[in-house]
Amino acid sequence: xxxxxxRIATLYPDATFEAADITxxxxxxxxxxxxxxxxRDDPELRFDYLMTIVGMDWADSLGCxxxxxxxxxxxxxxxxxxxxxxxxxxxxSVADLWAIAGIYEREVYDFFGIVFIxxxxxxxxxxxxxxxxxxLRKDYDADENLNPVxxxxxxxxxxxxxxxxxxxxxVVKKEVRVFGPEDFxxxxxxxxxxxxxxxxxxxxxxxxxxxxxxxxCGYIHRGVEKIAEQLTYPQTLxxxxxxxxxxxxxxxxxxxMTIEQAAGIEISRRAQVIRVLMDELSRIASHCLFIxxxxxxxxxxxxxxxxxxxxxxxxxxxxxxxxxxxxFNYECIGGVMQDLDPNFVADVHKLLExxxxxxxxxxKLFTGNVITENRLIGVGNLSREDAISxxxxxxxxxxxxxxCDIRKTDPYSIYSELDFEEVVRTEGDxxxxxxxxxxxxxxxxxxxxxxxxxxxEGEICVKVPKVLKLPKGHxxxxxxxxxxxxxxxxxxxxxxxxxxxxxIPPCLPAAAVVDHITRGFKIADLITIGGSMDYxxxxxxx
Amino acid sequence: MFDFSLLxxxxxxxxxxxxxxxxxxxxxxxxxxxxxxxxxxxxxxxYIYYERKVCAAFQCRLGPDRVGPWGLLQSFADMFKMLIKExxxxxxxxxxxxxxxxxxxxxxxxxxxxVLPWGxxxxxxxxxxxxxxxxxxxxxxxxGILLAGWSSANKFTLIGxxxxxxxMVSYEISIGLSVVTxxxxxxxxxxxxxxxxxxxxxxxxxAHIPAIIAFLIYLVAGTAETNRGPFxxxxxxxxxxxxxxxxxxxxxxxxxxxxxxxxxxIVSGVATLLFFGGWMPLHIPGWEAFNxxxxxxxxxxxxxxxAIAISFIxxxxxxxxxxxxxxxxxxxxxxxxxxxxxxxxxLMVLIVVYGIHL
Numbered sequence: 001x002x003x004x005x006x007r008i009a010t011l012y013p014d015a016t017f018e019a020a021d022i023t024x025x026x027x028x029x030x031x032x033x034x035x036x037x038x039x040r041d042d043p044e045l046r047f048d049y050l051m052t053i054v055g056m057d058w059a060d061s062l063g064c065x066x067x068x069x070x071x072x073x074x075x076x077x078x079x080x081x082x083x084x085x086x087x088x089x090x091x092x093s094v095a096d097l098w099a100i101a102g103i104y105e106r107e108v109y110d111f112f113g114i115v116f117i118x119x120x121x122x123x124x125x126x127x128x129x130x131x132x133x134x135x136l137r138k139d140y141d142a143d144e145n146l147n148p149v150x151x152x153x154x155x156x157x158x159x160x161x162x163x164x165x166x167x168x169x170x171v172v173k174k175e176v177r178v179f180g181p182e183d184f185x186x187x188x189x190x191x192x193x194x195x196x197x198x199x200x201x202x203x204x205x206x207x208x209x210x211x212x213x214x215x216x217c218g219y220i221h222r223g224v225e226k227i228a229e230q231l232t233y234p235q236t237l238x239x240x241x242x243x244x245x246x247x248x249x250x251x252x253x254x255x256x257m258t259i260e261q262a263a264g265i266e267i268s269r270r271a272q273v274i275r276v277l278m279d280e281l282s283r284i285a286s287h288c289l290f291i292x293x294x295x296x297x298x299x300x301x302x303x304x305x306x307x308x309x310x311x312x313x314x315x316x317x318x319x320x321x322x323x324x325x326x327x328f329n330y331e332c333i334g335g336v337m338q339d340l341d342p343n344f345v346a347d348v349h350k351l352l353e354x355x356x357x358x359x360x361x362x363x364k365l366f367t368g369n370v371i372t373e374n375r376l377i378g379v380g381n382l383s384r385e386d387a388i389s390x391x392x393x394x395x396x397x398x399x400x401x402x403x404c405d406i407r408k409t410d411p412y413s414i415y416s417e418l419d420f421e422e423v424v425r426t427e428g429d430x431x432x433x434x435x436x437x438x439x440x441x442x443x444x445x446x447x448x449x450x451x452x453x454x455x456x457e458g459e460i461c462v463k464v465p466k467v468l469k470l471p472k473g474h475x476x477x478x479x480x481x482x483x484x485x486x487x488x489x490x491x492x493x494x495x496x497x498x499x500x501x502x503x504i505p506p507c508l509p510a511a512a513v514v515d516h517i518t519r520g521f522k523i524a525d526l527i528t529i530g531g532s533m534d535y536x537x538x539x540x541x542x
Numbered sequence: 543m544f545d546f547s548l549l550x551x552x553x554x555x556x557x558x559x560x561x562x563x564x565x566x567x568x569x570x571x572x573x574x575x576x577x578x579x580x581x582x583x584x585x586x587x588x589y590i591y592y593e594r595k596v597c598a599a600f601q602c603r604l605g606p607d608r609v610g611p612w613g614l615l616q617s618f619a620d621m622f623k624m625l626i627k628e629x630x631x632x633x634x635x636x637x638x639x640x641x642x643x644x645x646x647x648x649x650x651x652x653x654x655x656x657v658l659p660w661g662x663x664x665x666x667x668x669x670x671x672x673x674x675x676x677x678x679x680x681x682x683x684x685x686g687i688l689l690a691g692w693s694s695a696n697k698f699t700l701i702g703x704x705x706x707x708x709x710m711v712s713y714e715i716s717i718g719l720s721v722v723t724x725x726x727x728x729x730x731x732x733x734x735x736x737x738x739x740x741x742x743x744x745x746x747x748x749a750h751i752p753a754i755i756a757f758l759i760y761l762v763a764g765t766a767e768t769n770r771g772p773f774x775x776x777x778x779x780x781x782x783x784x785x786x787x788x789x790x791x792x793x794x795x796x797x798x799x800x801x802x803x804x805x806x807x808i809v810s811g812v813a814t815l816l817f818f819g820g821w822m823p824l825h826i827p828g829w830e831a832f833n834x835x836x837x838x839x840x841x842x843x844x845x846x847x848x849a850i851a852i853s854f855i856x857x858x859x860x861x862x863x864x865x866x867x868x869x870x871x872x873x874x875x876x877x878x879x880x881x882x883x884x885x886x887x888x889l890m891v892l893i894v895v896y897g898i899h900l
Contacts, residue, residue: 302861523701
């Protein structure tokens with residue numbers, strides 16, 4: 001870490017450093033693009049993976065914190081770029097360096113109104129096109145008459161804006177068409193059986209061949225990050241269940257970990273084991289659902305019922321312990337809410353007994369089928385470089401040969417003590433993404449096997465102050481969610497509620513990359529590819 | 543075997559005894575029409591129930607079991623619901639074509655019923671180009687689907703309709719060729735002659751290898767022709783919501799729905815006719831007692847029973863396989879099925895010429 005800091009300091013004397021859980025580099029906006037290029041391309045640094053862009057409003061200034069990771073050295077760094085102009089805030093875009101930055105910058109623009117110079121597409125990402133104000137700014141006017149609930153259809157536009165610098169260094173706004181005037185554009189979504197929620201792909205097709213896809217999200221944007229700023233820390237937790245509602249435990253786990261780290265709470269071994277058990281059970285349940293719905297998307301409806309059998313069994317186990325089947329709200333700050341059900345161990349053993357036979361059956365019925373092979377192999381190839389540049393993590397990233405499992409790269413909780421393999425394939429096509437998930441179920445079962453008979457005794461939840469205040473500062477933690485790297489960022493001003501809570505979802509990159517990998521494929525392949533990315537819309541929209 | 547022509551002749555004579563010939567024929571036509579409509583509706587309802595039960599069995603479920611004993615009345619209830627639903631009129635559709643399309647689809651399958659060999663002497667019309675008529679009629683259906691997709695003024699339906707057009711026109715070739723293969727063997731295009739030629743053994747046994755190849759090709763192409771999974775691209779739910787019939791509601795949608803099941807029956811019925819002896823009972827040479835018992839089963843049951851058994855295979859396909867992609871679908875037809883059919887036709891001609899058959 002020290003030599004990275006030294007290297008940056010010699011190249012950019014203006015840069016200053018702050019110590020936090022991940023070192024922060026402060027850099028003026030004018031030098032930001034060149035620093036970003038150095039960070040990405042310098043052979044000793046190689047920060048090729050942009051984890052997220054956190055937009056911030058520090059009252060006197062607006063800005064972004066960029067979280068970067070190097071996939072070769074595993075080093076983390078964050079860069080803070082600010083602007084004092086609150087009327088027309090502008091920063092330089094890095095969309096040309098990391099492909100996913102384009103989408104992340106749109107999100108920041110949507111919430112903070114910061115315009116990114118040279119970003120080719122500066123539309124809002126989640127809010128409607130005519131929304132007034134930028135909701136995550138601290139001076140946002142939440143008057144409901146400004147943005148009334150309307151019964152009219154939302155205005156649509158085929159145009160987007162881009163700000164570019166002319167030769168005098170003056171920033172000018174340009175209007176660009178999203179699609180060509182002759183394009184035949186089909187709306188896939190927002191109400192569509194294969195988008196797995198209210199997501200919309202505006203798809204330009206030439207016959208059956210896809211020319212371009214415009215991702216249009218925000219249909220179930222609930223403003224979780226904004227709401228969280230008005231809640232106390234324990235109250236923010238239950239929103240995590242409502243992001244990836246197919247596998248809520250890892251998300252809950254992540255926010256709990258972030259708050260515990262900030263508050264310096266050490267949780268008991270028993271709670272750790274229970275959390276990991278629940279995470280892995282969730283992973284099996286989530287992948288079961290993926291396999292089922294994916295097969296259904298491809299027309300093999302029967303598989304759904306076979307996979308739901310296992311998922312049901314897991315949900316029954318969860319229900320006995322957590323009292324819920326979907327929004328568990330089980331992990332809490334300091335541990336978990338309730339103790340395990342008395343039959344938990346026996347139930348999990350029963351599950352582990354039937355799981356191998358079920359996986360074998362899935363492979364027999366679906367994986368080896370010649371139609372399946374024709375539909376999946378070689379469809380939607382995502383190279384390792386693209387996966388990193390687009391920030392596609394989780395099973396989809398590992399199918400492209402990128403070993404991005406947070407449980408291995410940055411082990412949290414008790415994962416470092418556990419014996420399991422990270423499933424990585426190199427083909428990068430839809431079949432690889434399917435098979436990675438299939439194999440991950442086996443690995444999750446392995447983790448559960450190691451823990452289930454050794455759940456230590458102890459308290460399930462340590463004592464936490466009734467009124468929880470975090471010290472000033474910011475923290476960012478990542479976990480391996482069922483669909484990829486999930487993170488939460490908390491900035492605290494020392495009060496009982498977060499100054500800023502940023503959720504870093506794995507599904508936004510997964511949906512954003514669909515345009516890149518479907519071009520030239522058929523409409524039917526959009527379903528194959530979209531399904532294999534396994535995004536879930538509430539997680540994208542938040 | 544009971545010859546139903548005795549019954550029909552008796553009715554004809556009874557009618558002509560008190561009314562002029564032309565009036566009797568008209569009355570018979572109306573009667574047959576009503577009868578066919580009833581059979582049509584009942585068969586469709588049965589097929590809906592049948593498919594639900596079969597698919598439920600594949601999916602570890604029970605299927606309908608609440609309405610009536612064993613859920614038997616479920617499809618009646620559904621049909622009633624469909625009948626009383628509103629026909630939603632849309633703004634930008636081509637009203638005339640939009641309303642015409644479902645009737646064309648229904649008409650196509652209705653006409654095919656005329657030449658199916660329902661039982662011994664129980665056939666609406668038996669003329670010398672019966673098979674030819676059947677192929678011609680079943681092709682009208684694609685017109686209805688194309689019109690439905692086009693007139694709905696919706697991009698999804700349009701894509702569905704174009705897919706359907708490409709698919710059905712392609713697969714008609716394989717169906718035609720495998721039918722021609724069997725016609726070569728039977729030496730006749732008359733449905734009645736084809737059935738009676740199988741009285742000493744079904745064609746699938748008599749014409750062995752080429753007949754089995756033709757049957758397999760027919761089964762695949764027939765599944766494609768009925769737009770059923772794994773070839774259900776025109777209405778691929780996950781891609782095109784409901785394909786060409788997305789914009790239809792009420793009984794207009796019901797017509798498409800019924801026609802799909804009836805087409806399934808017709809495809810299976812034609813397979814029965816060409817390969818499994820039509821209404822001919824199962825006879826095994828030398829087993830006289832067995833054969834005479836088989837003769838006691840009415841010929842109508844033989845025909846419908848065989849058709850339902852073949853439908854089972856097609857339903858089995860649907861609930862097992864994932865869907866093909868349009869280019870894979872077309873290359874399966876043009877690169878594999880059609881060349882094989884052509885070679886198979888030559889093979890059949892050789893077998894007939896040299897008499898290498900049972």
